[in-house]
Amino acid sequence: MKKIAQKSMIALMLFGIGTGYAFSEQGRKNANTKQEATHEHSFLKPEPPTVKIALLLDTSNSMDGLINQAKSQLWDIVNQFTYAKCRNEGRPGLKIALYQYGNNDLSSQEGYIQQVLGFSGDLDEISAKLFSLTTNGGEEYCGQVIHQSLQQLDWGKNPDDLKMVFIAGNEPFTQGRKNFREAVLHAKERGVIVNTIFCGDYNLGIQTQWQEGARLAGGEYMAIDHNRQVVHVKTPYDEIIIRLNKRLNNTYVSYGTKGAERMAVQVEQDAEAMDLQEAVAVKRAVSKSSAYYNNAGWDLVDASSSDDFDLARIKKETLPESLRDKSDSEIRMFLDEKRKERQDIQEEIQQANAKRQTYLNEVQKSETGELEKAILEAIKKQAAAKDLYWE
Structure with a gap:
């Protein structure tokens, strides 16, 4: 009877040690997981306001x-x-x-x-x-x-x-x-x-x-x-920026049910700005060379720059006719080329605008x-x- 009691006591002790170890090990895992999550979170930049x-x-x-x-x-x-x-x-x-x-x-x-x-x-x-x-x-x-x-x-x-x-x-x-x-x-x-x-x-x-x-x-x-x-001062760089803007428009690729309509609005607003004053059209073109001009809702180049972009979700019948019969890999290659072309043109607009601003500063005219x-x-x-x- 004494031997049975001793065996029971030993079993309980072993169970307690094992359980304690299990809880301790799980605790370490939880702590490590929490630490990893905190560490990972520390690398996440807050969204800009x-x-x-x-x-x-x-x-x-x-x-x-x-x-x-x-x-x-x-x-x-x-x-x-x-x-x-x-x-x-x-x-x-x-x-x-x-x-x-x-x-x-x-x-x-x-x-x-x-x-x-x-x-x-x-x-x-x-x-x-x-x-x-x-x-x-x-x-x-x-x-x-x-x-x-x-x-x-x-x-x-x-x-x-x-x-x-x-x-x-x-x-x-x-x-x-x-x-x-x-x-x-x-x-x-x-x-x-x-x-x-x-x-x-x-x-x-x-x-x-x-x-x-x-x-x-x-x-x-x-x-x-x-x-x-x-009073807008005409500069030698205005015509350059306006010509670049026309080339910039050719880098847009419409998609979706309203893509063609929205592309027409882009051209229409260029015309509205030009009718108001040439300088306004120039300033609009400069805005279009910035990150604030993003048309991911209708332009496939802007849309494809997003991390969660999935070409398979785009209905090919809503693309321009020249792209409808192309394979996905061909379309991606085409978009990459358009993206590079756009970036180059936008950089040219920024450079021309910098020279334009220098010119305006030299003639001391405020706009x-x-x-x-x-x-x-x-x-x-x-x-x-x-x-x-x-x-």
């Missing part, structure tokens, strides 16, 4: 100058972002939304307000929407359009994003049923900075509460001459527009809080 800009533009009768400035100076703003950097060495994303308000052609039930475009990084789409704007009378309800932009737009929850409203107009900021103070304070609570741009005399904008709207929201108050025409200057000054000032800076 996005600058989200909601442009709220007064499109009443007196605002033709403002709309023309927005059309022509969009590309200057985009081009400035090519010099923006994050502390993690990446470049911030850029998304722009567009509202119009104060136009009699809009619904009175909606407060003469329309969301023209939600947040988008598609530069052709943004340009097309700006060129679609026309002016016509109306009541300008600043508080209400700010409120609607807060409710309707997807501002996201990333605390590192820089979220900004720029509202431009020339009537009292106090008009409309929605109290502007409530609207701008709500924006501030949501981490959205409201910047106000009064189109007219600086002191008149203060008297009509435009400055107060910005102050309450932690933004900037600015006054501009919306009818001022920017800065009123709206562009106001927006960029506010962005650069407020970006510092998000660890964004300009080279």
Whole structure:
């Protein structure tokens, strides 16, 4: 009986040791796994922040100058972002939304307000929407359009994003049923900075509460001459950049049900910019040579640059006819050639633009527009809080 008890005791001791070892070993494995995960995570760079800009533009009768400035100076703003950097060495994303308000052609039930475009990084789409704007009378309800932009737009929850409203107009900021103070304070609570741009005399904008709207929201108050025409200086490099832009367009390969349509929009927006002024077409071409001009939604070259691109998912009947009968390997080779061609042309545009900027500096002519200057000054000032800076 004593021997049985001794054997039982020994078995229990061995079981305990084995179990302890098993738990200890599993613990070491868990610790190692956790350590490996932490080690792996430490190599992952955080996603760069996005600058989200909601442009709220007064499109009443007196605002033709403002709309023309927005059309022509969009590309200057985009081009400035090519010099923006994050502390993690990446470049911030850029998304722009567009509202119009104060136009009699809009619904009175909606407060003469329309969301023209939600947040988008598609530069052709943004340009097309700006060129679609026309002016016509109306009541300008600043508080209400700010409120609607807060409710309707997807501002996201990333605390590192820089979220900004720029509202431009020339009537009292106090008009409309929605109290502007409530609207701008709500924006501030949501981490959205409201910047106000009064189109007219600086002191008149203060008297009509435009400055107060910005102050309450932690933004900037600015006054501009919306009818001022920017004097563009012709340079020896303009024609070079425009010719390169035409070659650049030939590197795009449409796909999908709307690919051909979107390619037509690209050409159409080139023409719109040229009709406005040759210098605007030049600046648009420079934007098209930057990383911010990405058309992965309809261009196979941009799409194929993504890590998760799968050519097998592309329906060949939506490709240009010249590619439909080619094998996957032939299409990939073709895309590689187009990508290299595009990169070379974009580099040539950048080099020509650098010489263009040097020329402009030498003749001491400024091409800065009123709206562009106001927006960029506010962005650069407020970006510092998000660890964004300009080279």
